[in-house]
Amino acid sequence: MPERIGDSFQEQTKYSINGIPSGAMHGPQPEMYKSYPGSQRAALPNPVIRPGASLWDILAARRSHRKFADRDLSLDDLSLLLWSFNGITARAGKYDFRTAPSAGALYPVETYVVANSVAGLDAGAWHHNIPNWELELVRGGFQGSNLSYACLNQKMCETAPAVFVWTGVVQRCKWKYLERGYRYIYLDCGHAGAHLHLAAEALGLGCCMIGAFFDDEVNAIIGADGEEETALYIAAVGAKA
Numbered sequence: 001m002p003e004r005i006g007d008s009f010q011e012q013t014k015y016s017i018n019g020i021p022s023g024a025m026h027g028p029q030p031e032m033y034k035s036y037p038g039s040q041r042a043a044l045p046n047p048v049i050r051p052g053a054s055l056w057d058i059l060a061a062r063r064s065h066r067k068f069a070d071r072d073l074s075l076d077d078l079s080l081l082l083w084s085f086n087g088i089t090a091r092a093g094k095y096d097f098r099t100a101p102s103a104g105a106l107y108p109v110e111t112y113v114v115a116n117s118v119a120g121l122d123a124g125a126w127h128h129n130i131p132n133w134e135l136e137l138v139r140g141g142f143q144g145s146n147l148s149y150a151c152l153n154q155k156m157c158e159t160a161p162a163v164f165v166w167t168g169v170v171q172r173c174k175w176k177y178l179e180r181g182y183r184y185i186y187l188d189c190g191h192a193g194a195h196l197h198l199a200a201e202a203l204g205l206g207c208c209m210i211g212a213f214f215d216d217e218v219n220a221i222i223g224a225d226g227e228e229e230t231a232l233y234i235a236a237v238g239a240k241a
């Protein structure tokens with residue numbers, strides 16, 4: 001039987017006791033942060049942690065929610081949701097450590113928010129600029145219908161007040177881990193998704209993760225080229241219906 005791409009990926013990215021591929025960290029380290037100079041910007045409020053249910057209660061309560069109430073998401077909640085996985089919580093040397101873990105602290109995952117109805121924020125696709133704690137507009141205007149189409153007609157992308165789209169900037173991780181880096185990019189992104197899901201539950205909001213999407217169409221909405229940077233994972237968030 002011919003070897004399938006997934007099987008050969010798994011096989012060829014194994015670490016073996018007989019040797020680990022060499023050639024890592026040649027050339028300058030890629031930029032750790034992406035930014036869109038000159039684009040429209042929206043400041044995010046400082047994330048303020050609120051008292052709430054215990055982590056154990058949140059874990060027990062979490063479910064996927066695909067129907068949302070007709071209510072805007074507040075900018076305070078959006079900021080706190082972003083903080084749950086992108087918040088910088090420690091600094092050491094050149095490293096900014098975040099709320100969610102990352103292989104080698106390389107943080108190859110970028111975050112975009114497709115804002116459908118966020119109070120005080122124009123509808124559009126926004127990039128999260130972490131060091132400035134602000135949003136940068138990458139595509140103005142209501143993108144919910146485009147995103148719904150790109151996600152195999154999953155209507156929640158249109159009805160949720162906010163949809164998070166994560167991408168991987170591949171070279172940021174491959175620089176150190178070569179082809180195995182792909183595994184770590186996916187794992188990093190899974191951590192981000194889990195943090196967001198639990199944070200949404202902690203705020204009493206509904207959330208549903210989305211892995212079923214047309215890659216090229218999602219990339220087009222956020223302006224990713226699909227090679228150096230490519231869509232990985234999506235999550236719809238809003239008040240539960």
Ligand SMILES: Cc1cc2nc3c(=O)[nH]c(=O)nc-3n(C[C@H](O)[C@H](O)[C@H](O)COP(=O)(O)O)c2cc1C
Pocket residue numbers: 062063064065066154208209210211212213
């Ligand atoms: C990687 C991944 C991809 C998913 N993709 C979708 C999706 O495209 N559409 C959807 O409605 N739910 C999606 N889900 C949600 C799952 O269907 C859901 O987590 C599962 O049915 C278990 O239900 P629960 O989350 O309520 O416990 C996805 C979940 C994960 C972890």
